[in-house]
Amino acid sequence: MDLADLGRRGLVLLGCGKMGSAMLEGWLGRGLALSAVWVTDPRPSDWLKSLAARGLHLNEALPDEPAVVLVAVKPQMMSEALPGLAALGEGRVLFLTVAAGTPISYYERTLGAATPVIRAMPNTPAAVGRGITALVGNAAASEAQMALAEDLLSAVGQVVRLEGEHQMDAVTAVSGSGPAYVFHLIEALAAAGEAEGLPADLAMTLARATVTGAGELAHRAPESASQLRVNVTSPGGTTAAALGVLMDPESGLPPLLRRAVKAAADRGRELGR
Numbered sequence: 160m161d162l163a164d165l166g167r168r169g170l171v172l173l174g175c176g177k178m179g180s181a182m183l184e185g186w187l188g189r190g191l192a193l194s195a196v197w198v199t200d201p202r203p204s205d206w207l208k209s210l211a212a213r214g215l216h217l218n219e220a221l222p223d224e225p226a227v228v229l230v231a232v233k234p235q236m237m238s239e240a241l242p243g244l245a246a247l248g249e250g251r252v253l254f255l256t257v258a259a260g261t262p263i264s265y266y267e268r269t270l271g272a273a274t275p276v277i278r279a280m281p282n283t284p285a286a287v288g289r290g291i292t293a294l295v296g297n298a299a300a301s302e303a304q305m306a307l308a309e310d311l312l313s314a315v316g317q318v319v320r321l322e323g324e325h326q327m328d329a330v331t332a333v334s335g336s337g338p339a340y341v342f343h344l345i346e347a348l349a350a351a352g353e354a355e356g357l358p359a360d361l362a363m364t365l366a367r368a369t370v371t372g373a374g375e376l377a378h379r380a381p382e383s384a385s386q387l388r389v390n391v392t393s394p395g396g397t398t399a400a401a402l403g404v405l406m407d408p409e410s411g412l413p414p415l416l417r418r419a420v421k422a423a424a425d426r427g428r429e430l431g432r
């Protein structure tokens with residue numbers, strides 16, 4: 160999309176911590192003008208302050224009718240942060256929220272039922288243009304606004320539309336939180352290498368390159384993940400020995416991830432109450 164288009168009405172970020180910054184970094188990298196961005200955040204990072212010195216509007220009065228307000232505060236901060244923007248509700252301003260758990264009905268109650276709201280679940284690889292974001296909108300969000308959100312988010316990775324909001328907690332547990340599972344895999348693989356006698360820095364170099372390389376191969380190769388796994392696995396070899404442990408139906412990765420993803424989805428449902 161032509162992100163410069165947003166320059167006419169402006170993009171507001173309510174909260175700009177890790178996720179807001181990851182997305183903003185992606186958009187700036189794709190040519191969004193700093194002068195088109197308003198950030199409201201009581202504790203801005205040094206990075207945001209350096210952008211403010213170059214034209215981003217930091218904690219300044221907001222435009223009367225920005226095209227989009229990206230809500231990127233934690234769910235626990237929502238009741239303090241959102242009501243201040245109620246004057247922008249029930250009009251042409253699209254509220255695009257990335258908060259886990261918080262249901263669309265909460266925004267409708269706070270901003271007015273006729274406010275266009277799109278709930279999105281992105282992930283931090285957005286910072287390098289390799290995120291994936293799932294979207295669902297309310298009845299007031301027009302098709303043009305869904306397309307705008309899709310355009311905006313596709314500037315930082317893939318976008319999928321959901322059938323309904325009921326899918327959001329499971330999506331959050333898989334792709335929203337998922338990068339943390341993968342980073343922990345790097346940590347755990349490196350620690351296991353150390354336990355087999357490798358120096359810490361070599362083990363970390365090997366683990367990080369292996370996970371990112373395998374991720375890139377999964378991204379580019381036409382084969383399924385299962386086939387890519389089979390391609391590494393010589394019959395009776397080393398990989399088969401490790402997979403015997405990892406694929407154990409009782410104690411392997413599938414039941415462990417099932418529990419982890421369920422814990423994340425349950426927490427999302429809890430935050431939504």
Ligand SMILES: NC(=O)C1=CN([C@@H]2O[C@H](COP(=O)(O)OP(=O)(O)OC[C@H]3O[C@@H](n4cnc5c(N)ncnc54)[C@H](O)[C@@H]3O)[C@@H](O)[C@H]2O)C=CC1
Pocket residue numbers: 173174175176177178179199200201202203231232233234236239240257258259260280281282283335336
């Ligand atoms: N970190 C991640 O990987 C993902 C996070 N999310 C969602 O993004 C949201 C933000 O999460 P993070 O960026 O990780 O948290 P964070 O703590 O890094 O960022 C939240 C920001 O909100 C600011 N803030 C606090 N009170 C405020 C107020 N009254 N008005 C404006 N700003 C205020 C804080 O100073 C902070 O910079 C959460 O709702 C989370 O569920 C969604 C997908 C992935």
Ligand SMILES: O=C(O)[C@@H]1CCC=N1
Pocket residue numbers: 259331335336
């Ligand atoms: O941990 C969280 O609650 C947020 C939502 C998805 C990723 N981070």
